Structure formats: structure tokens, C-alpha cells
Amino acid sequence: MPIDPNAALSAAPAVREAAWTERDVILYHLGLGAGVASLDPGELRWVYEKDLQVLPTFAMVAGxxxxAGTVTPAGLNLPGIDIDLRRILHGGQSLTVHAPIPLAGSATISSRIADVWxxxxxxxxxxxxxATxxxxxxxxxxxxxIWARGEGGFGGSPGPDVPNAVPEREADKMLVSPTGTQQALVYRLSADMNPLHADPEFAKAAGFDKPILHGLASYGVVCKAVVDGVLDGDPTRVRSFSVRFAGSVYPGETIETAVWRDGDTLTLLATCPERDGQPVLTHAAMEVR
Known part of the structure; x- marks a missing residue:
């Protein structure tokens, strides 16, 4: 059986130690396109050690x-899960921030399968x-x-139904984030070395015209845009950020993010204007301070 829900859910957590430095933080921000306006004091706070700040989505790549030394291609090694990697997709991501991430530090990271739908x-x-x-x-x-195509039908819970609704009014803010043609090549140095994001022939074999930007890079780009454009450049105001990945972005394209604010809750929708507004991130919400 490719998926054994009982084995997956009952397995003991995997624990690892992670450490990072200011250079890791700066490289991550560069992979999100920070610093293009290199004389802008607000941009320098993302890429220069003087007054450096940490975007909360750095948690995705910390350590x-x-x-960390040699970075290897990402894989899937989970208890009770035996799936061909070509059948999986990164379907959604959420982050809850309990404390500001230090510029340099370490953490103990515990991983477990919390649910199988x-x-x-x-x-x-x-x-x-x-992480603690x-x-x-x-x-x-x-x-x-993690969406595993062709692996359903085992009789489990379908999971919660999360509506993909945005307010029926004009967005309170529109944020525009150009990406660079080399951006995926920089971002992959922070974590995911999958050749899909660098090798044109590999990308074509996978069904893409050319290498695509990492989904988690789009996630970070949107978070940075909101921090810069809505939260006065203060990353510590982000409490949580959840999305579903709806479409790919080619390096060099633009991500446009519509923002609707309701108190401390931001509803977001990220699209790609070069491809007629194709959705990039949907079901997106951010809780802020």
C-alpha cells in the first residue's frame, strides 16, 4: 500500500538540528528579489548586515x-509513505510565527505527519x-x-473544506513584484536544488517551457510585498501566513498581489499579469499584529 495512514500518523517525530547565519538570511532575501533597488534604505534592510531584518518565511529554508554545507535535491522520505516523487505536488503551505527569527541562530526542528486526507x-x-x-x-x-496524485480512495477523511473566496469589493491595495530572470538560480542556493528550477531540458521533460520559480519563492515574494507595502516594512507584524499554490511563475514574470484588509486579517490573491491574470497563490490569508 503506497500510503499507510495508521503508520504515517503513529510514527515518532523526526528531529534535527538547524543553524543559520546572517549570510543565509541575506542570500534568501536576494532569492526573493530583494535589493534590486540597491540605494533604497528599505531594500538594504533585507540585504545588508547593517539594520538587517528577517522575513518570517525564512523559516521555510532555515538550516x-x-x-549547512552541500545542499542536495529535495526528496520525500516519510514513514508510511511510499510514493513516486513524480506524482506529488506541493499543494499548500502555512506558517505560524511564535517569536521573531534571529539573524543568526539555531533551532531544533521536529517533523511529523499531522494528517492524511x-x-x-x-x-x-x-x-x-x-522549531524551538x-x-x-x-x-x-x-x-x-503534499498532494499525491492517484493515491486517494483509501476511505479516509477528505479534510476541511476551505472556501476560495475574496471580498466582493475592490482590493484595498495592489502590490506589484517583478521577478528577475536569474531569481530561481539564486533562490535554489537557499534550499531546493531541484533541476526543474535551473535546467531547461529537465523543465521541458516535466512539461514546462523553461525552468520555473520555486513555489516557496513565490510565497516569500508575496510575504515581502505585504510587509513592505502594508506593514510598514516591519516583518515582526506577521503572525501567520497560509496559501495554496495555484500556478507556476517563470523567472522574469511579475507577481501581482491584491490585498483586502479586515482588521488584523489580510485576504490575498496573487496572480501573473503576463499570463492573463493566472492565479499563483489562492486561499491566501495573513494574520498580522
């Missing part, structure tokens, strides 16, 4: 970048990771939704 034609594996500091204080919690 996996240049300070049966979508009929697919299964969804929810991989949860919790040296004193055991929580830093962040993430949940990755």
Missing part, C-alpha cells in the same frame, strides 16, 4: 542553505514542523500540504 483521486499529506530555540521556546510552526 538548509550555504551554512482522502480526496478521491488524490491523497493529501500534511507535514507539520515545529535552545531553551525549548517555540519559534515557528509550519504545515506543508
Amino acid at each position: 538548509q542553505g550555504i551554512s 482522502d480526496k478521491g483521486k488524490a491523497a493529501v499529506i500534511v507535514l507539520e514542523q515545529t 530555540d535552545a531553551d525549548g521556546n517555540p519559534l515557528w510552526t509550519t504545515a506543508m500540504q
Whole structure:
């Protein structure tokens, strides 16, 4: 059986140690396109050690970048899960920030399968990771939704139904984030070295015209745009950020993010204008301080 829900859900958490430096933080931000306006003081705070700040989505790559040594292609090695990697998709991502991420530091990261949902034609594996500091204080919690095509039908719960609705009014803010043609080549140095994001022939074999930008790079680009454009450049105001990945972006294209604000809740919709407004991130919400 490719997926054994009982084995997956009952497995003990996997625990690893992660460490990072200011250079990892700066490289991550460069992979999101920060610093293009290199004389802008607001941009320099993302890419220069003087007054450096940390975007909360750095949690997605902490401990996996240049300070970790050799970075290997991402894979899937989970208890109770035996799936061809060509059949899986990164369907959604959420992040809850418990404390500001330090510029340089370490964390203990515990990973477990929190849920397995049966979508009929697919299964969804929810991989949860919790990071704590040296004193055991929580830093962040993430949940990755992994869609496994053709692996449903085992009789499990379909999971929660999350509506993809945006307010029926004009967005309160429109944020425009150009990406660079080399951006995926920079971002992959922070974590995911999958050749899909660098090798034109590999990308064509996978059904794309050319290498695509990482989904988690789009996630970080949108988070940065909201911090810069709505939260006065203060990343510590982000409490949580959840999305579903709806479409790919080619490096060099633009991500446009519509923002609707209702108190401390931001509803977001990210699209690609070069492809007639194709959705990039949907079901997107950010809780802010």
C-alpha cells in the first residue's frame, strides 16, 4: 500500500538540528528579489548586515542553505509513505510565527505527519514542523500540504473544506513584484536544488517551457510585498501566513498581489499579469499584529 495512514500518523517525530547565519538570511532575501533597488534604505534592510531584518518565511529554508554545507535535491522520505516523487505536488503551505527569527541562530526542528486526507483521486499529506530555540521556546510552526496524485480512495477523511473566496469589493491595495530572470538560480542556493528550477531540458521533460520559480519563492515574494507595502516594512507584524499554490511563475514574470484588509486579517490573491491574470497563490490569508 503506497500510503499507510495508521503508520504515517503513529510514527515518532523526526528531529534535527538547524543553524543559520546572517549570510543565509541575506542570500534568501536576494532569492526573493530583494535589493534590486540597491540605494533604497528599505531594500538594504533585507540585504545588508547593517539594520538587517528577517522575513518570517525564512523559516521555510532555515538550516538548509550555504551554512549547512552541500545542499542536495529535495526528496520525500516519510514513514508510511511510499510514493513516486513524480506524482506529488506541493499543494499548500502555512506558517505560524511564535517569536521573531534571529539573524543568526539555531533551532531544533521536529517533523511529523499531522494528517492524511482522502480526496478521491488524490491523497493529501500534511507535514507539520515545529522549531524551538535552545531553551525549548517555540519559534515557528509550519504545515506543508503534499498532494499525491492517484493515491486517494483509501476511505479516509477528505479534510476541511476551505472556501476560495475574496471580498466582493475592490482590493484595498495592489502590490506589484517583478521577478528577475536569474531569481530561481539564486533562490535554489537557499534550499531546493531541484533541476526543474535551473535546467531547461529537465523543465521541458516535466512539461514546462523553461525552468520555473520555486513555489516557496513565490510565497516569500508575496510575504515581502505585504510587509513592505502594508506593514510598514516591519516583518515582526506577521503572525501567520497560509496559501495554496495555484500556478507556476517563470523567472522574469511579475507577481501581482491584491490585498483586502479586515482588521488584523489580510485576504490575498496573487496572480501573473503576463499570463492573463493566472492565479499563483489562492486561499491566501495573513494574520498580522
